[in-house]
Amino acid sequence: MVIQMTDPTHEKGLAWQVGVWDRMADTYRREIDLRFEPVIDRLLSSARLVEGEDVLDLGTGTGAVALSAVRQVGPKGSVTAIDISPEMLAIAKSRANNVATVAFREGGVEAIPAEDESQDVVLASLVMMYVIDRETAAKEIARVLRPRGRAVMVVWAGPEDADIVKFQQTAGRYAPKPPVDGVGPGALADVSPFLRQLSATGLVVDVETADTEFTFPSFDAAWDSLAAVTTANLYDAARKEARSAVRELMWNHGDGNALDFRNKIQLIVATKPV
Numbered sequence: 001m002v003i004q005m006t007d008p009t010h011e012k013g014l015a016w017q018v019g020v021w022d023r024m025a026d027t028y029r030r031e032i033d034l035r036f037e038p039v040i041d042r043l044l045s046s047a048r049l050v051e052g053e054d055v056l057d058l059g060t061g062t063g064a065v066a067l068s069a070v071r072q073v074g075p076k077g078s079v080t081a082i083d084i085s086p087e088m089l090a091i092a093k094s095r096a097n098n099v100a101t102v103a104f105r106e107g108g109v110e111a112i113p114a115e116d117e118s119q120d121v122v123l124a125s126l127v128m129m130y131v132i133d134r135e136t137a138a139k140e141i142a143r144v145l146r147p148r149g150r151a152v153m154v155v156w157a158g159p160e161d162a163d164i165v166k167f168q169q170t171a172g173r174y175a176p177k178p179p180v181d182g183v184g185p186g187a188l189a190d191v192s193p194f195l196r197q198l199s200a201t202g203l204v205v206d207v208e209t210a211d212t213e214f215t216f217p218s219f220d221a222a223w224d225s226l227a228a229v230t231t232a233n234l235y236d237a238a239r240k241e242a243r244s245a246v247r248e249l250m251w252n253h254g255d256g257n258a259l260d261f262r263n264k265i266q267l268i269v270a271t272k273p274v
C-alpha cells in the first residue's frame, strides 16, 4: 500500500524541499560527497549488509550509500534507491553505470514506492531530519521491512556537537522561513520523538553516537558548499549579515585558513520483530 499525500502544507513543503535539493545537486556531488564518506562508512558498518539481501536506500541523494550497498549485497541482492529530487537522482543514476541490481526511483519516505515486507534492510543517511511527516515515514519503514529486517538511519547531533549544523543553522536564520516547521540539519538533534514514532509501529529501536570529521580549506569554500543555496535569494545586505554571523561564530581565525568540522552523528537502528 502506498500512502498518498493530500495535505497542502505538506505539498508546499515538499515542493520547497525538492527545489532546494535540486539546486544543491552539483555542489553536493563536487563538495559534499567526499566529506560525508566517514558518516556513510559508519552507517554501512552498522548495517552489516549480507550477500543476497534486498536493501532500500531512502533519500539516496547522489547515490553514495546505494553504490556501496550494491557491491556489498552482490549480484543476488538488490538495492532500490529513492529520492524526491530528480537532479540528485540523475547524478546517482549516472554514477551507477547501468548495474542491473540497483534501481533509482523518484519517491518520498512518507510514501515509499516498495511492496509490504519486501526489504531486508532500510538505510537512510542524513535524510530523516528533512522528512516533513516522520510519523508516516516511521510507519512506511515498518511496512516495507521483512520480519527480522532492520532499518539503519543516521542523523546529525545538535549545533553544540555538530559544526555543520551550527554553520547551517546560523546562515539559515537569515534565509526566508521554510514553508514547514521542524525540518533542517539539526531537526533530529533530539531523536526521542522520532524513536517513539518508530517504537509505536512495533519496531525495536536502539541509538548510538559516533564522532566524524571533515575539513574545509577556507571560509569561502565552506560557505559556497554549505550555505550558498539556502541564502541564494537574499538581498546583498542580508547575505553579508549571514556571512558575518557565521564568520564571527566559527571562522575568526582568518578566512583563508582551514577549519576541521567536528560532527557528532546519531545512529538509529530499528529492528522488526518476527
Ligand SMILES: C[S@@+](CC[C@H](N)C(=O)[O-])C[C@H]1O[C@@H](n2cnc3c(N)ncnc32)[C@H](O)[C@@H]1O
Binding pocket: 017, 021, 033, 036, 040, 058, 059, 060, 061, 062, 063, 064, 065, 082, 083, 084, 085, 088, 107, 108, 109, 110, 124, 125, 126, 127, 130, 131, 132
Ligand atoms: C543530506 S542529503 C543525503 C544524501 C545521501 N543519503 C548521502 O548520505 O549522501 C539528503 C537527501 O534527502 C532527500 N530527501 C529529503 N526529504 C526527503 C523525503 N521526504 N523523501 C526522500 N528523500 C528526501 C534530499 O533530496 C537529499 O537528496
